[in-house]
Amino acid sequence: MVQPGVFIILETLSWKIVRFPLPDMLEAHRKYGGMGTLLVIKVSAESANQFGELVADPNTKELLHYTEKPETFVSDLINCGVYVFTPDIFTAIESVFANREDRANPLRDTSFESLYSSTRTSVPKGFVRLDQDILSPLAGKKQLYTYETTDFWEQIKAPGISLKCSALYLSRFRATAPGLLASGDGTKKAKTVGEVYVHPSAKVHPTAKIGPNVSISANVRVGAGVRLINSIILDDVELKENAVVINSIVGWKSSLGRWARVQGDGNYNSKLGISLLGEAVTVEDEVVVTSCIVLPNKAINVSVQEEIIL
Numbered sequence: 001m002v003q004p005g006v007f008i009i010l011e012t013l014s015w016k017i018v019r020f021p022l023p024d025m026l027e028a029h030r031k032y033g034g035m036g037t038l039l040v041i042k043v044s045a046e047s048a049n050q051f052g053e054l055v056a057d058p059n060t061k062e063l064l065h066y067t068e069k070p071e072t073f074v075s076d077l078i079n080c081g082v083y084v085f086t087p088d089i090f091t092a093i094e095s096v097f098a099n100r101e102d103r104a105n106p107l108r109d110t111s112f113e114s115l116y117s118s119t120r121t122s123v124p125k126g127f128v129r130l131d132q133d134i135l136s137p138l139a140g141k142k143q144l145y146t147y148e149t150t151d152f153w154e155q156i157k158a159p160g161i162s163l164k165c166s167a168l169y170l171s172r173f174r175a176t177a178p179g180l181l182a183s184g185d186g187t188k189k190a191k192t193v194g195e196v197y198v199h200p201s202a203k204v205h206p207t208a209k210i211g212p213n214v215s216i217s218a219n220v221r222v223g224a225g226v227r228l229i230n231s232i233i234l235d236d237v238e239l240k241e242n243a244v245v246i247n248s249i250v251g252w253k254s255s256l257g258r259w260a261r262v263q264g265d266g267n268y269n270s271k272l273g274i275s276l277l278g279e280a281v282t283v284e285d286e287v288v289v290t291s292c293i294v295l296p297n298k299a300i301n302v303s304v305q306e307e308i309i310l
Contacts, residue, residue, distance in 0.1 A: 006026065006086060020080070026084060028061070028145070032061065034142065034145045035089060039147055042077055042078075042148070050069065052067070052068045052079035053067055053069075053073075054139075055075050056146040066131065066136045066144075068131040079131075080149065080153050093128050093134070097128070157269070159273075160268035164268045166215050167212075170196070171195055174195055190222070191208075194211045195213060196214045202217070202221070204222040208224065209226075209227050214230065215231075215232045217232075218236070219236045220237045221239065223238075223243065226243050230246060230266065231246065237254050243256040243260045244262070247263060248263060251276075257283060258285045258286070259286045260288070261287075263290055271293075272292070278294055282299045287300055288305075289304055289305075292307045
């Protein structure tokens with residue numbers, strides 16, 4: 001609860017990253033005077049049906065219609081999974097349970113029945129679906145409102161999305177905390193291109209070239225001539241001389257040999273659009289790993305492409 005009578009819900013069914021202006025959202029919620037306020041964002045029409053689509057009044061911002069992952073296009077405005085509610089939400093939840101209990105008796109009807117009837121489906125006892133049981137029935141009833149953000153929002157549905165999310169945060173650092181980003185020209189420090197983060201404990205050879213969109217974690221060792229592009233290097237990784245990592249995530253305590261190469265094609269939404277090395281993976285000298293997922297504690301001594309290595 002962020003203040004008396006108001007609390008925030010963050011949806012965690014799937015991982016998301018979002019930057020939302022909490023003070024502004026709370027102020028909008030107070031102004032609307034409804035039971036709840038949803039954080040929403042506009043996306044492309046092609047991707048909207050992967051999320052909860054909604055229609056809001058352009059003037060009052062009231063939620064007029066809500067549907068989860070529709071088969072046909074409804075709107076390019078989607079639900080971000082961040083909500084501000086008053087305690088009245090618990091009354092609505094209680095009404096859902098009461099309605100289910102009364103279904104066996106057609107002579108009884110609750111105040112929530114007319115709102116809920118259009119979305120009836122069988123669900124496990126004790127569960128309430130926020131989207132179908134609360135949002136859809138209460139849309140257009142002057143109970144729910146929307147607050148639109150123009151900042152970044154991303155749902156992590158595939159491993160490659162992590163790289164896109166990293167780029168979003170690094171770009172945010174450029175605007176809000178530029179001192180966190182590394183810089184170098186290749187003389188005393190490694191040359192950096194675009195947004196790059198290097199943990200203070202990492203050791204990076206000055207002849208390496210890093211970026212754009214690279215995050216290097218604690219105790220990483222980066223050898224001479226190493227090239228890193230659009231990648232995340234996690235704790236305690238060793239990258240030996242002239243190794244190359246592109247569109248990849250290298251897991252904790254992994255190592256790449258001399259002239260080894262780990263790369264992906266950069267298709268964030270594809271299962272094998274990046275290369276992903278689990279913890280303590282060893283890639284031997286001069287071996288090329290392309291668009292592969294490698295489970296922990298594996299040693300790769302031959303070049304592989306588009307494989308999941310168990």
